[in-house]
Each structure stands twice: as structure tokens, then as C-alpha cells.
Amino acid sequence: xxxxxxxxxxxxxxxxxxxxxxxxxxxxxxxxxxxxxxxxxxxxxxxxxxxxxxxxxxxxxxxxxxxxxxxxxxxxxxxxxxxxxxxxxxxxxxxxxxxxxxxxxxxxxxxxxxxxxxxxxxxxxxxxxxxxxxxxxxxxxxxxxxxxxxxxxxxxxxxxxxxxxxxxxxxxxxxxxxxxxxxxxxxxxxxxxxxxxxxxxxxxxxxxxxxxxxxxxxxxxxxxxxxxxxxxxxxxxxxxxxxxxxxxxxxxxxxxxxxxxxxxxxxxxxxxxxxxxxxxxxxxxxxxxxxxxxxxxxxxxxxxxxxxxxxxxxxxxxxxxxxxxxxxxxxxxxxxxxxxxxx
Amino acid sequence: xxxxxxxxxxxxxxxxxxxxxxxxxxxxxxxxxxxxxxxxxxxxxxxxxxxxxxxxxxxxxxxxxxxxxxxxxxxxxxxxxxxxxxxxxxxxxxxxxxxxxxxxxxxxxxxxxxxxxxxxxxxxxxxxxxxxxxxxxxxxxxxxxxxxxxxxxxxxxxxxxxxxxxxxxxxxxxxxxxxxxxxxxxxxxxxxxxxxxxxxxxxxxxxxxxxxxxxxxxxxxxxxxxxxxxxxxxxxxxxxxxxxxxxxxxxxxxxxxxxxxxxxxxxxxxxxxxxxxxxxxxxxxxxxxxxxxxxxxxxxxxxxxxxxxxxxxxxxxxxxxxxxxxxxxxxxxxxxxxxxxxx
Numbered sequence: 001x002x003x004x005x006x007x008x009x010x011x012x013x014x015x016x017x018x019x020x021x022x023x024x025x026x027x028x029x030x031x032x033x034x035x036x037x038x039x040x041x042x043x044x045x046x047x048x049x050x051x052x053x054x055x056x057x058x059x060x061x062x063x064x065x066x067x068x069x070x071x072x073x074x075x076x077x078x079x080x081x082x083x084x085x086x087x088x089x090x091x092x093x094x095x096x097x098x099x100x101x102x103x104x105x106x107x108x109x110x111x112x113x114x115x116x117x118x119x120x121x122x123x124x125x126x127x128x129x130x131x132x133x134x135x136x137x138x139x140x141x142x143x144x145x146x147x148x149x150x151x152x153x154x155x156x157x158x159x160x161x162x163x164x165x166x167x168x169x170x171x172x173x174x175x176x177x178x179x180x181x182x183x184x185x186x187x188x189x190x191x192x193x194x195x196x197x198x199x200x201x202x203x204x205x206x207x208x209x210x211x212x213x214x215x216x217x218x219x220x221x222x223x224x225x226x227x228x229x230x231x232x233x234x235x236x237x238x239x240x241x242x243x244x245x246x247x248x249x250x251x252x253x254x255x256x257x258x259x260x261x262x263x264x265x266x267x268x269x270x271x272x273x274x275x276x277x278x279x280x281x282x283x284x285x286x287x288x289x290x291x292x293x294x295x296x297x298x299x300x301x302x303x304x305x306x307x308x309x310x311x312x313x314x315x316x317x318x319x320x321x322x323x324x325x326x327x328x329x330x331x332x333x334x335x336x337x338x339x340x341x342x343x
Numbered sequence: 344x345x346x347x348x349x350x351x352x353x354x355x356x357x358x359x360x361x362x363x364x365x366x367x368x369x370x371x372x373x374x375x376x377x378x379x380x381x382x383x384x385x386x387x388x389x390x391x392x393x394x395x396x397x398x399x400x401x402x403x404x405x406x407x408x409x410x411x412x413x414x415x416x417x418x419x420x421x422x423x424x425x426x427x428x429x430x431x432x433x434x435x436x437x438x439x440x441x442x443x444x445x446x447x448x449x450x451x452x453x454x455x456x457x458x459x460x461x462x463x464x465x466x467x468x469x470x471x472x473x474x475x476x477x478x479x480x481x482x483x484x485x486x487x488x489x490x491x492x493x494x495x496x497x498x499x500x501x502x503x504x505x506x507x508x509x510x511x512x513x514x515x516x517x518x519x520x521x522x523x524x525x526x527x528x529x530x531x532x533x534x535x536x537x538x539x540x541x542x543x544x545x546x547x548x549x550x551x552x553x554x555x556x557x558x559x560x561x562x563x564x565x566x567x568x569x570x571x572x573x574x575x576x577x578x579x580x581x582x583x584x585x586x587x588x589x590x591x592x593x594x595x596x597x598x599x600x601x602x603x604x605x606x607x608x609x610x611x612x613x614x615x616x617x618x619x620x621x622x623x624x625x626x627x628x629x630x631x632x633x634x635x636x637x638x639x640x641x642x643x644x645x646x647x648x649x650x651x652x653x654x655x656x657x658x659x660x661x662x663x664x665x666x667x668x669x670x671x672x673x674x675x676x677x678x679x680x681x682x683x684x685x686x
Contacts, residue, residue, distance in 0.1 A: 104443070
């Protein structure tokens with residue numbers, strides 16, 4: 001299958017770019033599409049630097065169906081990895097139609113073009129947010145889904161259901177739904193990493209921006225949760241482990257599988273303060289923080305049961321908290337303003 | 344508000360056309376849009392016959408956003424009643440992308456244009472199917488939603504969630520989600536009624552086509568359910584009662600209400616064989632039937648708790664089983680091939 005390509009939508013983004021590195025390392029041909037609304041083609045050239053391979057990349061918006069078709073006409077695509085989508089929880093609450101239009105509309109366009117070109121293998125970038133507020137811990141894949149309280153989470157859940165229906169309607173489709181816990185860190189080269197626009201929504205990029213001097217202090221939302229130190233506990237997973245999970249999912253897709261969901265997490269929960277301390281150790285910087293009230297919708301603890309992925313994908317995480325923080329710090333200190341040269 | 348219009352999407356269809364009659368009777372101005380994929384403009388002219396009023400109607404597909412904009416530019420619209428959508432359960436299982444594309448994409452387009460034109464009142468044609476397989480009976484509006492097993496039902500559920508999110512994001516929006524049980528019957532004039540394309544998906548149109556000689560016999564799917572006579576029990580509601588529920592919902596929208604869901608049902612369940620007997624009585628025709636195995640996804644009994652609508656909308660059903668069957672028979676015998684002149 002030397003002439004076949006894996007199409008990576010959102011391939012210039014944080015998770016997409018790291019996954020492209022691992023795909024290339026596993027000798028897959030990759031073509032990237034990205035609308036660059038929340039990403040930069042600089043990441044693609046950095047991926048080329050890291051791997052020493054060329055990565056064809058096109059600025060394509062999934063809302064433009066004919067542009068998607070052009071890509072399928074140009075490349076012989078056998079598998080689609082679908083990362084593209086808006087992802088800011090708060091923005092999705094304020095602008096739900098934007099999220100439904102982009103994320104659902106874009107995905108339906110993509111699936112329709114895949115169907116036209118008889119490409120029926122998809123690996124979807126889902127999220128542990130589909131579980132809503134967990135009824136038990138650790139969360140496994142049999143946990144009920146759909147209790148999402150924001151439009152971002154609902155688009156992940158709705159897209160899972162759409163892919164499930166497509167696979168049910170035509171048994172020659174195969175779908176793998178990868179439910180990410182909290183991806184952090186960066187490639188060990190320090191050349192690619194998370195590059196949030198504006199104020200980071202997630203903890204670790206915020207901490208890293210405090211360390212590098214772009215932000216004065218971290219706000220910790222709630223220290224009165226029912227957790228060991230009172231701050232929220234999450235399952236942080238190194239981005240390179242996460243990316244390798246996608247390569248393992250391809251191997252699974254090549255066998256018969258219908259539509260299956262897998263947690264990608266470590267199974268271990270760390271608190272906000274655990275992460276602060278670990279990052280201080282890795283960076284040698286002090287991270288000042290202030291405690292603020294809990295945020296609406298936040299929950300005390302979420303962490304994965306990763307056994308199904310280990311058993312069926314033959315994949316598990318290998319990188320720990322120290323690597324997450326060291327690699328994030330290398331990226332952030334080498335690239336204080338991400339792919340831009342200044343603020 | 345003499346110059347303001349209620350926009351009725353899918354207004355040439357079964358529920359839409361009956362609702363237009365009741366809106367006109369209550370002195371609302373109405374403009375109809377319909378893509379006519381599953382409906383006929385003949386129904387609109389029949390509505391004009393019945394009411395003696397003109398009904399502006401445009402062939403507009405909700406996937407064509409600029410066509411929707413044209414309608415909003417031409418008429419001063421204050422409220423949207425959104426009926427348009429594909430509705431065949433079996434087809435939705437076979438062609439899920441068609442349903443997601445049309446129903447979700449069309450609704451998001453409609454909501455976006457409403458937002459552009461500052462029209463923030465929507466009454467949505469939802470369905471009791473959002474409850475999935477009921478955990479208790481009668482089903483009230485607090486019953487969990489989302490357990491739908493087919494793409495048709497999921498689109499109803501997803502659209503409810505989308506409207507809910509839009510109303511949450513901007514408190515000047517108002518949404519009413521009307522969850523229909525099983526609409527049957529026809530306007531008492533016999534001029535408008537249900538006009539399914541191909542083999543009817545629903546029980547009563549099928550029975551009526553047997554009575555009128557278009558089909559040889561009725562197939563009853565399962566007579567071993569845990570119900571009084573073993574056949575499935577549903578909450579059938581006369582289409583004119585249902586249509587009047589929409590007028591009551593407008594009154595509610597004019598008061599402050601955020602986003603609220605109401606069951607539209609009678610609270611009474613009848614079995615398949617109850618309906619057969621009632622229709623035989625009303626039509627004077629014998630309805631031969633054959634029992635076949637249960638269909639996948641069918642459930643024994645579903646009927647509504649209609650108290651919330653009675654309390655908050657001041658609406659309840661007034662027409663019984665006899666009127667449902669007599670009115671359906673009048674429509675079917677006067678129009679054996681619906682709005683077409685022959686098979």
C-alpha cells in the first residue's frame with residue numbers, strides 16, 4: 001500500500017501534528033488538511049523537520065465539500081483520521097450554532113465524500129467529555145454517554161452517534177472512536193506543541209505560559225472538591241502516547257471491527273496541584289497561583305479505565321508525569337509564543 | 344401585529360398543513376416553505392379552500408441558506424414553526440447521513456438565519472421518540488431523553504439539544520419543543536390529510552389504504568407483547584388536536600418561557616387491534632390482517648402524561664378514537680391516492 005494515504009483532518013493542530021509524526025515514523029503516507037482557523041502550517045514544516053519526510057498539506061475547510069473532494073481525487077486515501085473541529089468549551093456555550101455548524105456539518109460533509117470515494121475507514125478524535133459527569137471511576141467504555149453540558153461536548157457525542165449509525169447501515173464501514181482524557185506535553189524535539197489562541201482553556205498550557213512569563217499567575221478553580229488535596233483530578237496523557245494510540249488503532253482497523261470506542265488515558269489521576277508541582281520541578285520555575293471558586297460544570301475527578309485499549313489495541317501509555325512536564329517546558333521555553341514569533 | 348407572519352417550515356406536509364389551518368383560524372398570518380420532497384403544494388391550495396384565506400408558499404429547501412434569507416427578507420417573521428425534515432425511520436437506518444445532513448444541517452441553517460434577522464421564537468416539531476424505550480409509563484417530560492435507536496429519532500433529539508443550547512446562550516431566544524405521540528386522522532373537511540409516499544410507515548395510513556383497496560391486508564408486527572391483546576399500544580392523537588396544541592404554544596411563547604418541552608398526546612393508549620376495530624366501525628370496511636414477528640426496535644407500550652401541556656399551555660385533546668377514524672376515512676375515501684389523482 002505504498003501509494004495509499006492516511007488523510008489527517010486538523011493535521012496542523014496539536015493532536016493532529018503529533019499524530020502525523022507517529023504515522024510517518026510507522027511508514028504511513030500522510031496528507032494533511034486543516035482550515036488553519038486554530039492552527040498554523042508552521043507545525044507541518046516542523047513535522048517535516050522532525051521526520052525528514054515531506055508532508056503534503058492543504059488549507060481545506062470541511063464546510064467546503066468540493067475542496068474535500070479535490071483532496072480525495074488527488075490522493076488515494078485509505079483511512080481518515082478526523083481531528084478537525086472547534087474545541088473551546090466556553091466559546092461553545094456562548095456560540096452553540098457555530099459549533100454545530102462547523103463540527104457536525106464538517107463531519108457529515110467528510111463522511112459523505114468518504115462514501116462517494118468508497119473510503120470507509122475512520123478514526124475519530126472523540127473525548128472523555130462524552131461520559132458527562134462520571135457515575136463511577138475509573139470510567140470504562142461501557143459507561144453511559146451523552147450527559148454533556150456544553151455544545152463542544154455534544155458535538156463529540158453526536159459525531160460518535162453519526163459514525164456508529166453509518167457503520168451500522170453499511171457493514172463495510174469501520175470506525176474507531178478514541179476518547180481522549182487530558183492530552184498534555186509535547187514532542188521531545190521541542191519543535192511542536194500545543195499553541196492555544198488567546199487565553200488557554202486548559203491547565204497545562206496556562207501553567208506553561210505562567211512559567212515563561214506570559215501570564216502572572218495561575219487561577220485554580222476550586223480547592224474544596226472531594227479529592228486528596230481539594231483540587232480537581234484528571235487523567236493527563238502525554239501527547240506522544242496519545243498519538244501512538246492512533247497508530248495502534250489503524251492496526252485494529254485493518255482487522256474486522258465495526259464501530260468501537262476506546263479510552264486513551266493512563267488510568268492515573270493527578271490533581272491541579274500535583275501538576276503545578278511537577279511542572280515547577282521540570283522547569284525550575286515557580287508557578288504562583290490563586291484559588292478561585294469552582295467553575296460551573298466542572299467535576300471533582302475523572303480518570304480512565306485504559307484496559308480495553310491495552311487488550312484490543314495492544315497499546316498503553318509509557319510516559320509519566322515528569323516527561324509530560326519536561327517536554328511541555330522544552331516546547332514552551334523554545335517557543336514562548338508558540339508558532340508565532342511574538343505576542 | 345397585523346403585518347407579522349408565522350413561518351411554517353414543512354407547511355405543505357401532514358402536520359404542517361393542519362397546523363396552518365388552525366393558525367389561520369386563530370387569525371395569524373402564515374407563510375409556508377417546503378422543499379416538496381415529501382409533500383405537495385396541492386395541500387396548500389386545499390388549506391386556502393378550507394379557510395378562505397390566501398397562504399403565501401415558497402418552494403425552499405432549508406439546505407439553501409440564501410433561499411431562507413430571501414423569505415425572511417420578504418416577510419416580517421416573528422415566530423418560526425419548524426416541521427420540515429425527513430421522517431422515515433427505516434430509511435434513516437439505511438441512509439443515516441442523508442438524515443443528519445438534511446435534518447441537522449437544515450435546522451442549523453434555519454436557526455442561523457433566524458439569528459441574523461433577530462427572530463428568536465421557535466416551536467419545534469419533536470417526537471416522543473426522543474424518550475427511547477420508556478423507563479416508566481405514562482411518559483412525562485422529565486423522563487430521560489436520548490435513547491433513540493435510529494437516525495430519525497436521533498435527529499429529533501439532537502435538534503432539541505441544539506435549540507436548548509441556543510436558548511441558553513442568549514436568553515432573548517424562546518423555544519418550545521413539542522413531543523408528538525402518534526398523530527392520526529385528518530381535517531373534518533376531508534380535503535387535507537396524511538399522504539405518504541410509497542408504502543406507509545405508520546399504522547393508520549396503512550389501514551386506510553387497505554380499506555380503500557390499495558393494499559390487500561395489514562401486517563401486524565407482533566401479537567405477543569405484554570399488552571391487553573398482545574399487540575403494541577400507542578398514544579394516538581387527532582391531527583387537529585395536535586395542530587391546536589401549536590396555537591396554544593404560541594400563546595405560551597408570548598409569555599416568558601426559555602426553552603421548554605411539552606408532550607402532545609391524549610394520555611390514553613390503544614392497541615393495533617383497537618385501531619383496526621375502530622377503523623372498521625368508522626369505515627364500514629373489513630380490514631384483513633396477518634400477524635408477523637415483532638420488528639427490531641419496536642416496544643410494547645408508549646403513552647403520554649399530557650398534564651404539563653394542559654397546565655402550562657391550557658391545551659388538551661378533545662377528539663376521540665371515533666373522530667380519528669371517521670376523519671381519516673373521509674380523507675382517504677375522498678382522496679384514495681392522496682393529492683395525486685391516481686397511483
